[in-house]
Amino acid sequence: MVKTNTLPALLLGGFLCAGLVYVGQTASSALLQMxxxxxxxxxxxxxxxxxxxxxxxxxxNFTEVDNNLPKLYETVQKKPTVW
Incomplete structure (x- = not known):
């Protein structure tokens, strides 16, 4: 008596195929969300x-330094403007 395993093989193949499709769709939607x-x-x-x-x-920009503020204003006013 010869046993054929075609029905279990078809069931296993179908479940594997369905699982791969499910994983592919899940991964695709996860990548799109990311x-x-x-x-x-x-x-x-x-x-x-x-x-x-x-x-x-x-x-x-110019730099003029002095500790006395009125003297600093006077120095800045005396400088010639260059245009």
Whole structure:
């Protein structure tokens, strides 16, 4: 008497196939959720935004040091302006 194992083999193959499909769908949805989480931005404090400017301001830096404030004002007033 020869025993055939076709029915158990088909059941095992079907369960393995169904399990692989389930794992694939679960992994796919998990990866999509992880990718969606990367698209969010949290901003705390001030945010910067680039815009076209029609006015340019060039800061002019100079250094003048003195311990006497009125004398410092006088020294700054006497200096010639260079444009």
């Amino acid at each position: 990718k969606a989480m990367e698209r969010t931005v949290t901003v705390k404090g001030l945010a910067e935004k680039e815009v076209k400017a029609n006015v340019a301001i060039w800061p002019i």
